[in-house]
Amino acid sequence: MKKNVLFMTFVFIVSVVLAGCNNSGKPAVTENVYPVIPKPVKLEPQRGRFLFTSDTRITYYPDNGELQNIGEFFSGMLARPAGFTLPVMVAEKDASVPNTLFLSLDTTLSMNDEGYLLDITTRAIEVKARTPRGIFYGIQTLRQLLPPQVESTAKVEKVAFSVPCANIEDQPRFPYRGLHLDVGRHFFPKDFILRYLDVMALYKYNTFHWHLTEDQGWRIEIKKYPKLIQIGSCRKETVVGHWKSKGENKYDGKEYCGYYTQEDIKEVVAHAKKLYITVIPEIEMPGHSLAALASYPQLGCTGGPYEVATHWGVFKDIYCAGNDSVFSFLEDVLTEVMDLFPSKYIHIGGDEAPKDRWEKCPKCKARIQAEGLKDEHELQNYFISRIEKFLNAHGRNIIGWDEILEGGLAPNATVMSWRGIKGGIAAAKMKHDVIMTPGNYCYFDHYQGDKDKEPLAIGGFLPLKKVYSYEPIPAALTPDEQKYILGAQGNVWTEYMATSDYVEYMVYPRACALSEVDWTPAGEKDYDDFVNRLEANLQHLKVMGVHYRPLDE
Numbered sequence: 001m002k003k004n005v006l007f008m009t010f011v012f013i014v015s016v017v018l019a020g021c022n023n024s025g026k027p028a029v030t031e032n033v034y035p036v037i038p039k040p041v042k043l044e045p046q047r048g049r050f051l052f053t054s055d056t057r058i059t060y061y062p063d064n065g066e067l068q069n070i071g072e073f074f075s076g077m078l079a080r081p082a083g084f085t086l087p088v089m090v091a092e093k094d095a096s097v098p099n100t101l102f103l104s105l106d107t108t109l110s111m112n113d114e115g116y117l118l119d120i121t122t123r124a125i126e127v128k129a130r131t132p133r134g135i136f137y138g139i140q141t142l143r144q145l146l147p148p149q150v151e152s153t154a155k156v157e158k159v160a161f162s163v164p165c166a167n168i169e170d171q172p173r174f175p176y177r178g179l180h181l182d183v184g185r186h187f188f189p190k191d192f193i194l195r196y197l198d199v200m201a202l203y204k205y206n207t208f209h210w211h212l213t214e215d216q217g218w219r220i221e222i223k224k225y226p227k228l229i230q231i232g233s234c235r236k237e238t239v240v241g242h243w244k245s246k247g248e249n250k251y252d253g254k255e256y257c258g259y260y261t262q263e264d265i266k267e268v269v270a271h272a273k274k275l276y277i278t279v280i281p282e283i284e285m286p287g288h289s290l291a292a293l294a295s296y297p298q299l300g301c302t303g304g305p306y307e308v309a310t311h312w313g314v315f316k317d318i319y320c321a322g323n324d325s326v327f328s329f330l331e332d333v334l335t336e337v338m339d340l341f342p343s344k345y346i347h348i349g350g351d352e353a354p355k356d357r358w359e360k361c362p363k364c365k366a367r368i369q370a371e372g373l374k375d376e377h378e379l380q381n382y383f384i385s386r387i388e389k390f391l392n393a394h395g396r397n398i399i400g401w402d403e404i405l406e407g408g409l410a411p412n413a414t415v416m417s418w419r420g421i422k423g424g425i426a427a428a429k430m431k432h433d434v435i436m437t438p439g440n441y442c443y444f445d446h447y448q449g450d451k452d453k454e455p456l457a458i459g460g461f462l463p464l465k466k467v468y469s470y471e472p473i474p475a476a477l478t479p480d481e482q483k484y485i486l487g488a489q490g491n492v493w494t495e496y497m498a499t500s501d502y503v504e505y506m507v508y509p510r511a512c513a514l515s516e517v518d519w520t521p522a523g524e525k526d527y528d529d530f531v532n533r534l535e536a537n538l539q540h541l542k543v544m545g546v547h548y549r550p551l552d553e
């Protein structure tokens with residue numbers, strides 16, 4: 001509350017200072033605030049506002065289909081609440097004219113390819129960038145400067161769609177800004193995934209890590225192996241409340257199913273592309289594979305029978321590394337996956353794969369011997385490296401969880417450091433790219449407030465402030481090694497998130513904080529300032545109908 005009063009006083013002072021005088025000589029109070037998240041690298045407030053009217057034009061230069069699409073994205077968004085549609089047209093020359101939103105490409109700008117310049121004057125708005133992607137981010141900033149009603153899908157009365165004048169120069173700190181979603185433990189419909197992407201775009205995330213296969217459900221249609229859906233996408237029931245590895249558990253007795261058709265996937269990937277988001281699919285191996293084993297029992301070391309898992313945790317039955325048909329199965333699956341996802345990376349999991357079955361399996365022992373491997377950990381490395389070779393041959397790179405460091409690292413792999421930062425440090429020192437997702441800063445399945453007052457979650461404690469405080473570059477790295485850290489990602493494991501509303505509650509506003517970790521220079525971050533911006537910024541999510549967790553009083 002005190003913070004609110006302080007903030008409003010600040011708003012008032014800024015308003016009076018910036019407003020200048022109108023004809024009557026009285027100060028005209030315009031509330032120029034800039035609730036942009038992630039915070040731009042440089043933002044110089046200016047006096048006055050630009051007002052969008054039915055006479056405003058959107059123009060772009062040079063003639064470029066992507067710029068046209070971005071112009072139409074903005075025009076379409078504003079049209080619903082404002083009730084007028086701004087025309088989008090190619091400009092006659094590389095210069096803005098009054099009452100236009102002018103988008104232009106300029107490869108001479110000294111910023112990275114995701115950066116942009118945004119100049120807002122009372123006369124016109126100019127967005128400049130080296131690439132259409134940069135223009136898109138400039139538009140997201142503009143969107144956040146508009147009244148939150150801009151997000152409305154219905155006409156809104158009595159709102160002036162104006163933005164405060166400013167000169168903004170902005171670019172991201174990290175090239176990888178990710179958000180993940182586990183659709184294995186619980187399934188979320190395609191329309192929710194589309195909206196998840198919409199909200200990500202607002203915060204300038206550029207990567208969606210889609211965790212598509214799990215012990216508890218296989219969620220992606222693979223034409224060559226129909227049983228993955230017929231059998232693998234359903235579990236017979238689900239554990240109720242916290243799963244206990246020891247002691248009694250209760251089950252709900254209700255079948256739980258869900259999967260995406262290849263058409264659904266194409267729609268998601270196409271939607272993401274329009275939002276400048278890359279979708280990285282994850283096909284888990286060799287562990288977290290019980291749903292696949294239940295569908296095709298010959299893929300396991302014992303031959304089954306197996307059942308799609310009905311509770312959480314880590315399971316001993318994993319793909320058999322001694323069995324060549326496992327590799328042909330996975331190569332077939334990955335071939336269909338590559339056809340659906342144009343991403344440079346394919347995530348192959350690699351985490352939590354107990355070696356119990358491999359230790360007892362004659363085929364695995366034979367493989368260890370034939371390949372001259374030391375033990376089952378090296379066999380895991382053999383497994384991942386063999387899959388990597390296949391994907392590399394098709395022009396793709398692998399990402400794996402940090403367990404892929406055990407028993408030797410596949411030659412071109414990118415490592416996702418989740419068990420703290422050790423894995424990230426080790427991989428960077430080995431000159432491998434790294435994405436930081438340490439549990440104690442990036443796991444949005446952890447509680448974000450007092451356990452007794454929050455809905456059931458897996459455990460842990462990760463309040464907003466802690467997410468915000470995260471520094472992705474480990475102090476242990478030399479400047480040369482630091483460049484292997486591509487960025488940070490928020491992980492959203494859904495054992496205890498059964499509904500999409502609850503996913504949103506867990507993800508926002510923590511993902512707003514992480515967007516600033518990924519985008520804003522470390523020295524520019526300031527938590528109190530972030531929270532002030534967030535209060536106004538969250539109104540956009542409110543109008544969008546996102547079920548974010550309200551800020552603590």
Ligand code: TNX
Binds near residue numbers: 351352458493494495
């Ligand atoms: C560990 S993070 C897992 C997931 C769980 C998560 C719960 C990782 C690579 N594996 O399978 O859902 O913990 O927080």
